[in-house]
Amino acid sequence: MVCVSILLAGGIVFSFYWTKYGEVVNNRLQEPLFVHTAQIFAAPPEVRPGQKLTAQWVVTELQQAGYTQEGHTPVSTMGTYATGPGTVTVSPGPDSYHAQDPATITFANGFVSQIAGGNGEQLAAYELEPLLITGLSDQSRAKRRLVTYDELPQYMVPAVTAIEDRRFFDEGALDYRGVLRSAFNDIRPGHHYLEGASTIDMLLAKIFFLKPDRTWHRKFAQVIIAMQLEHRFSKKQIFQMFANDVPMGEVGSYGIDGFGEAAQAYFGKDVGQLNLPECALLAGMIQSPSWLNPFRHPLRATRRRDLVLDAMVDTGAITQEQAAQAKSAPLDVVPGAFDSGEAPWFTELVRDQLQQRLDDPDYNEQGLRIYTSLDPQLQQVAQNAVTLGVAHIDQEARAHYAHLVKIYARRGIKPPPLVYPQVALVALNPHTGQVLALVGGRNYARSQLDHAIAHRPTGSIFKPFVYAAAFNTSLAGTPLTNPSGVSGIFTPLTVLHDEPTTFTFDNGQTYSPHNFDNEYFGDIPAVEALYRSLNNATVELAEMVGYDNVANLAKASGITSVEPTPAMAIGSYDATPLQMAGAYTVFANGGVKLDPWMLASVRSPKGDVIADYAPKTTTILDPRAAFLTVGLMEQVMNNRHGTGANVRSMGFVAPAAGKTGTSHDAWFAGFTSNLLCVVWVGNDDYSELSATLGAEAEGDRAAGPIWGEFMKDAVQLPQYSDTKPFVPPPGVIQVQLDDTTNLLADASCTDDWTATFLDGTQPTDTCDHSMGDQRNIFQKIFGFGGRPVNPPPPPTVTRPTPVAPKQVVPAEPVQAQKQNGQQAPEKKKKKHGFWSRLFGHKDNNKPQDDDQNQQ
Secondary structure, three states: OHHHHHHHHHHHHHHHHHHHHHHHHHHHHHOOOOOOOOEEEOOOOEEOOOOEOOHHHHHHHHHHOOOEEOOOOOOOOOEEEEEEOOEEEEEEOOOOOOOOOOEEEEEEOOEEEEEEEOOOOEOOOEEOOOOEEEEOOOOOOEEOOOOOHHHOOOOHHHHHHHHHOOOOOOOOOOOHHHHHHHHHHHHOOOOOOOOOOOOHHHHHHHHHHOOOOOOHHHHHHHHHHHHHHHHHOOHHHHHHHHHHHOEEEEEOOEEEEHHHHHHHHHHOOOHHHOOHHHHHHHHHHOOOOOOOOOOOOHHHHHHHHHHHHHHHHHHOOOOHHHHHHHHOOOOOOOOOHHHHHHOHHHHHHHHHHHHHHOOOOOHHHOOOEEEEOOOHHHHHHHHHHHHHHHHHHHHHHHHHHHHHHHHHHHHOOOOOOOOOOEEEEEEEOOOOOEEEEEEOOOOOOOOOOOHHHOOEEOHHHHHHHHHHHHHHHHHOOOOEEOOOOOEEOOOOOOEEEEOOEEEEEOOOEEEOOOOHHHOOOEEEEHHHHHHOOOHHHHHHHHHHHOHHHHHHHHHHOOOOOOOOOHHHHHOOOEEOHHHHHHHHHHHHOOOEEEOOEOEEEEEOOOOOEEEEOOOOEEEOOOHHHHHHHHHHHHHHHHOOOOOOOHHHHOOOOOOOEEEEEEOOOEEEEEEOOOOEEEEEEEOOOOOOHHHHHHHHHOHHHHOHHHHHHHHHHHOOOHHHOOOOOOOOOOOEEEEEEEOOOOOEOOOOOOOEEEEEEEOOOOOOOEHHHOOOOOOOHHHHHHOOOOOOOOOOOOOOEEOOOOOOOOOOOOOOOOOOOOOOOOOOOOOOOOOOOHHHHHHOOOOOOOOOOOOOOOO
16 A cells, blocks of 8 residues: 555656656747857858869869759759869859859869850859858857758767767666766765766756756756657657757857867867767767866876777777777867867957847847858968967067076066967958958967957058158159258159157157167168168158148058157057058058958848948049059068068068068068958067067067968968969059169169159169269279268258148159259168278178167
8 A cells, every 4th residue: 555655646746747847848849949040151262264273172162062963962952063074064053142143164274264154255253152151159159060960970979879878779768777876976076077967868858958956856857858858859869959969168258069069169170070089089078078178188088088989899889999099099189170160250250240230139049141251261371370370479488588587587586477479360352351361369269359459559560651641742743852951752762861860740749769779771762761661761751741641541541540740650559450451451452442341241041131231442542652652562572671571581472562560569461462461469468579579579570470371371272372463553664773773774783673653753864874883992803892872871860840741632643853862872881891891791681670669
């Protein structure tokens, strides 16, 4: 009787909880199992005639986008493709981002030879299907990539079942001994990690329906819900739900849920590409993903992986030989995989823009398709360049710190803590404003601060705007007058004075800049002032042009913080790397500024357009003034004394223009005919970068190698391989000048360089008609030395407050005006000793970047 009463009471209690938690399951299943967060797509890859590209590359892109080959079933609604001898025919489907307009791409000798539309017309370009980058995180900042059971790799299911639930496919929901063991351990104090909850059914019950409390009540509820799931779903369905929602740790501020997202976060690959040791590692992490995180605890993760492999041998899933081979493999986790594959800083900026532009707080629960500007291949190149650059910078930081420690030890002072600099990289299409790649820091997992949108002093990458404002005066035919009273139309050969100077402005305020290492060059042509990045000469030019004119140009270009002061000329005001990238489109795009953009289109899950976004363009400069400035910036890299010349030694040989910057931080900004990149390096605590890196803090040494590595690898990609020389607009002429005299080069002057002039302002004399031979008798006898005449540098002066010229309005080209003193000086050299003067030794010392400015 007692037994019957107990059974009856137990049955009533069980029925109560069965009904109660049955309602919990019903309510949960009435909602979508997974929130349909917005999907972020990359920019459509563009194919152009002349690109270095193969048919296989196009086929791979199409397959990754979900296209199927014609004749194969099932037919993809995204689109199909067909291959022929040297051709690929692309046919977008009804779910494509593009209209259903087919095209045939023809290849010859490793290049795209032509592209024909469906009706046979020749196309200048054709866009392929955009690839999925990632999904936006949900409200809990969890990210997942949904996969089906059939998409899981060969060893994923055997690995999970071997270590978590060996009888998953054979038994019901419960393993009673395991339930008691895990329940006891879950509530035991001091236990480092949660038990496996006995079965996969119970794990799923805990993840989907219950709070993570360690109580007997939760364990009982877990049992009831697991039994409910067994009655409602097949084993494959249960495992698929589990595979998509099992917690797999965190990267930065994101939670990683499911094997699909974990494959990308830890290995940088699609889940279907995981091999045996990688599957075993993920299966082992289920027990406690934080405790077994392979980034933070590689030894623990390795031991757990090997335990999974042994369990797979016990179940017969693999052989002992396979296990031994897998154990010998390294973890092969990729620390930067999340940063490059997920582009987290870029994705967060997209999220911010969506929140601003879409008047719908629930936009991220509707499965929207978000089409963006990102180029995934270029993003990978950017991340690689940053990773390599950071390793070099850290090495220099440690070396400089060791030097400082010795100095502090001799003084009996405790050294400050070692600071590792941060970094940002922004890459744009200079003709569309499209943000192609963006890296906001050295490692997203450690710091989510986006330095690409952090305001920092621009340093000398601001200087081209001073020279562009000066070229504006040339277009108007307005002569500039220097402090010595010499006036003339501004050209690359206009004489500037590089000397210690105190500038007076705004009713008696003074400003005294200085060059790097207090090295001065006297009278020099403007082109040399820029490629050597000389502060005093540049401030003098800004004074001649008018500080207001320079500030107005900079503000119109997007550098909104500037004020019309002498310090402005050498980059003392703030801007973000993203803003500077947009500002540099003025030079790279013929005077037209393009606002950097990331959002292209927002569409419904069925592909219906919700919103399209067009880039904003503004004409800022006459194309002639823009190109004349580009001509100066080319010499920053091409002249052996240019502050950006080091990038050429890295193997980057494409035509390019740019500028270094070294004031508070290190910068490098530059562009080719089809790619613009800005790199910034600096300290989060806003301390001087030189305090961390010493001499390596200069723009060409800290930021330059990252820029050079990025651009060198970028031009190897098919979409950026067709770089071309910059083409001057009508009214601008390029000539070859002798490097010594800055006169037109002829057969007698073989050391020359390319100079750019407003037509009619270029030199007319050739180098063999320059001033007579100034060598001494010994140099003439032995054939040593050059022919430069070095005028003495002017004395140090204090400048009165200048009267700014009127705002310049671009006009038609003017003819050459031979003003007294406007011929550029021959290259100014440092003073030599007796033997140098006798044998004509050249000055081969490359000055460092200059931007150590004072306010």
